[in-house]
Amino acid sequence: TQLLEQSPQFLSIQEGENLTVYCNSSSVFSSLQWYRQEPGEGPVLLVTVVTGGEVKKLKRLTFQFGDARKDSSLHITAAQPGDTGLYLCAGAKNYGGSQGNLIFGKGTKLSVKP
Amino acid sequence: NAGVTQTPKFQVLKTGQSMTLQCAQDMNHEYMSWYRQDPGMGLRLIHYSVGAGITDQGEVPNGYNVSRSTTEDFPLRLLSAAPSQTSVYFCASSQGGPRGNQPQHFGDGTRLSIL
Numbered sequence: 001t002q003l004l005e006q007s008p009q010f011l012s013i014q015e016g017e018n019l020t021v022y023c024n025s026s027s028v029f030s031s032l033q034w035y036r037q038e039p040g041e042g043p044v045l046l047v048t049v050v051t052g053g054e055v056k057k058l059k060r061l062t063f064q065f066g067d068a069r070k071d072s073s074l075h076i077t078a079a080q081p082g083d084t085g086l087y088l089c090a091g092a093k094n095y096g097g098s099q100g101n102l103i104f105g106k107g108t109k110l111s112v113k114p
Numbered sequence: 115n116a117g118v119t120q121t122p123k124f125q126v127l128k129t130g131q132s133m134t135l136q137c138a139q140d141m142n143h144e145y146m147s148w149y150r151q152d153p154g155m156g157l158r159l160i161h162y163s164v165g166a167g168i169t170d171q172g173e174v175p176n177g178y179n180v181s182r183s184t185t186e187d188f189p190l191r192l193l194s195a196a197p198s199q200t201s202v203y204f205c206a207s208s209q210g211g212p213r214g215n216q217p218q219h220f221g222d223g224t225r226l227s228i229l
Contacts, residue, residue, distance in 0.1 A: 009154075031215045042118070042204050042220025043157070050215060088156065092212035101147070101172060102212045108154035 003027055004089055006105035013079055014113055021108045023089035030092055032072045034063055037086040052095045062113070079112045088109075116140050120221035122206050127195045127228050135190040135224050137205030145208045145216070146188040146212070147172070148180065150201040151223070157204065163188055164211060195228045 005024045013019055023032065031050045035043035045057050049072060051063035056063045060083075062075040077082055086109050091103045121136045130217040138198045147162035159172030163182040177199060188207075192199060194221065208216040 025223075031212075032215070033215075035218075040222065042206070042222050043218075044220070045217040048215050048217065090157075090212075090218075092215075101159050101162060102218060103173075104149075104152060104155075104157040 003103050004091055004105035006087075006089055006108050009106065010109050010111075012111045012113065015081060016078050017112075019076050019079055019110070021087055021110075022071070023060055023073070023105055024071045025034075025091065026070065027091075028069050032065060032067070032069075033090045034072070035088045035090060037088060037107075038084075043086075043088055051070075070078060079110075081112045081114050083111050084110055118205055118207055118221035120203075120224050122224060123222070124225045125227070127192075127226065129195060129197060129228060131195050133192050133195065133206075135192075135203055135226070137188045137190065137221060138186050139188075139205075139207040140186065141207060141209075141219065142185060143165050143207035143209055143219070144185065145211050146182070147206050147218070148178070148188070148190045149204045149206065150174065151201075151204060152201050160190065160203075192226075197228045200226060200228045201209070 007022050033048045035044040047063045052067045052069045054065045060077045064073050069099045086107045088107045089105045118139045144165045148160040149157040158174050161180040163169045169180050205221045206218040208218050210216045
């Protein structure tokens with residue numbers, strides 16, 4: 001069972017277009033993190049959202065945490081080729097340890113063409 | 115800053131062979147974890163550790179062993195490699211566990227092929 005569903009799985013757009021990536025779950029998470037991964041490298045944290053309804057901005061990227069803390073979205077304004085990469089959402093889940101574990105969505109592979 | 119260092123970067127094994135994937139971090143992080151990344155599957159947690167001497171299983175632990183004798187090192191052992199273990203393996207570390215909203219710092223991965 002995939003706890004975090006990301007959509008779309010693939011996205012190919014032209015430079016300058018806007019896009020939104022979604023991360024949905026039937027479970028409540030105490031926080032959600034968004035990572036970006038480039039080919040041949042490990043994921044790098046972009047943002048952590050903690051409070052329901054929270055909106056965070058990182059230059060042209062806007063992250064929102066749903067009011068019920070079950071979903072999140074990433075909106076990119078005027079996409080650039082440098083935004084190309086795999087975007088992953090991740091939520092804290094407990095396999096038994098008190099410190100929790102991260103559960104990742106399957107990712108959205110974004111390609112921005114010049 | 116070295117961060118999280120994984121070795122080797124690439125490895126090809128034959129079915130049945132064993133090997134150890136190395137992971138070291140120089141940030142004095144207590145929490146360390148191993149993930150595997152397969153096409154269309156995202157990152158799945160194999161094993162994790164909340165401190166030296168303490169390890170536990172994640173979502174897909176079968177066929178893998180871990181130990182944590184020091185804060186810095188968290189090796190992952192494949193006991194008897196199988197083709198299903200062909201994957202890219204990532205090690206990550208953080209100051210605290212995910213419930214503390216700590217960012218995970220990832221290595222650049224080990225690309226493992228089992229023939």
